[in-house]
Amino acid sequence: MDTIWFIFVAFMIAMYVLLDGFDLGAGAVHLFAAKDERERRTVIRSIGPVWDGNEVWLIAAGGTLFFAFPKLYASGFSGFYLPLIMVLWMLMIRGLSIELRGHFADPMWAAFWDVMFFIGSTLLAIFFGAALGNVVRGVPLNEDGYFFQPLWTDFSPFSQTPGILDWYTILIGVVALVTLVVHGSNWISLKTEGALNARARRISRVFSLAAIGLTVLATPLTFWVSPWMLASFNDRPYGYVFPLLAIAGLVGMVLFNLRGNDRAAFLSSGVYILGMLASTVFGVYPRVLPGVDLANSLTIQNSAASDYGQAVGLVWWSIGMVFAAVYFVLIYRLFRGKVRLEDEGY
Numbered sequence: 001m002d003t004i005w006f007i008f009v010a011f012m013i014a015m016y017v018l019l020d021g022f023d024l025g026a027g028a029v030h031l032f033a034a035k036d037e038r039e040r041r042t043v044i045r046s047i048g049p050v051w052d053g054n055e056v057w058l059i060a061a062g063g064t065l066f067f068a069f070p071k072l073y074a075s076g077f078s079g080f081y082l083p084l085i086m087v088l089w090m091l092m093i094r095g096l097s098i099e100l101r102g103h104f105a106d107p108m109w110a111a112f113w114d115v116m117f118f119i120g121s122t123l124l125a126i127f128f129g130a131a132l133g134n135v136v137r138g139v140p141l142n143e144d145g146y147f148f149q150p151l152w153t154d155f156s157p158f159s160q161t162p163g164i165l166d167w168y169t170i171l172i173g174v175v176a177l178v179t180l181v182v183h184g185s186n187w188i189s190l191k192t193e194g195a196l197n198a199r200a201r202r203i204s205r206v207f208s209l210a211a212i213g214l215t216v217l218a219t220p221l222t223f224w225v226s227p228w229m230l231a232s233f234n235d236r237p238y239g240y241v242f243p244l245l246a247i248a249g250l251v252g253m254v255l256f257n258l259r260g261n262d263r264a265a266f267l268s269s270g271v272y273i274l275g276m277l278a279s280t281v282f283g284v285y286p287r288v289l290p291g292v293d294l295a296n297s298l299t300i301q302n303s304a305a306s307d308y309g310q311a312v313g314l315v316w317w318s319i320g321m322v323f324a325a326v327y328f329v330l331i332y333r334l335f336r337g338k339v340r341l342e343d344e345g346y
């Protein structure tokens with residue numbers, strides 16, 4: 001049962017990154033892809049009907065952690081308290097930017113919220129990547145399974161008292177930003193036409209090459225910082241299918257972009273994201289939050305709720321997932337196709 005819930009939590013986080021990732025990427029790139037007010041409204045309209053629904057996956061993942069792995073929830077939310085508050089502020093800034101920019105017909109008003117949308121989206125992508133880097137590197141858990149981290153200490157991932165930011169977690173943050181810029185650019189290409197579509201394709205092409213370079217750099221550094229992850233793959237060689245999935249996504253991102261196949265390019269960036277996340281999850285398992293001292297790590301066994309609680313939760317989680325699946329299928333079918341800019345709305 002513990003492993004099942006580990007997979008469910010990983011699935012929900014992956015869904016959040018996959019879905020909210022493209023509107024984070026669109027926010028991070030829209031100042032450069034869109035050259036005038038009409039094009040910026042088009043970008044925002046492309047994500048307008050779905051961005052708030054996409055973020056439900058983040059809330060749902062947090063709720064699932066609460067009843068499936070309560071000790072992980074308590075430890076992680078207390079240890080990462082400061083960055084979590086920063087993430088909440090960025091989420092609020094993004095939501096306000098999308099909803100308020102069109103309330104006044106004033107260029108200065110719209111420009112201000114455009115900049116806020118860019119800042120919120122960019123910083124969120126970096127913060128989420130740095131958070132993933134912390135999980136891979138390990139946090140300074142004590143024997144009771146709790147910790148506290150300042151924003152930075154000596155910027156070394158090999159320190160016994162690491163901060164949230166060091167050169168490795170910053171690198172993973174940059175990888176996350178570049179990846180989501182590609183994903184968001186592919187979404188803009190998929191949903192728009194004309195000059196905006198062409199610019200988004202060019203941005204995706206450039207950042208796809210950057211993603212390839214950063215992936216080649218970050219992969220061996222990850223195994224250097226956390227050699228136990230490589231041991232996980234060597235002990236269970238079938239797990240190498242996940243890195244191969246990521247490689248296939250990387251190739252598809254470039255290939256389909258060059259062919260002008262926007263849908264396939266967008267799906268390819270999604271495959272790359274899923275492959276990278278699945279590789280990380282596979283390498284970390286059975287830990288849910290590795291410690292700098294691996295003996296103090298939180299695992300699926302020592303952080304899980306009771307079997308009864310997990311069994312009851314499974315029933316309600318399954319019901320919720322059915323409603324979520326129906327909602328997302330309907331909303332994406334309803335707003336499929338190219339964006340048509342009208343007078344009302346974003």
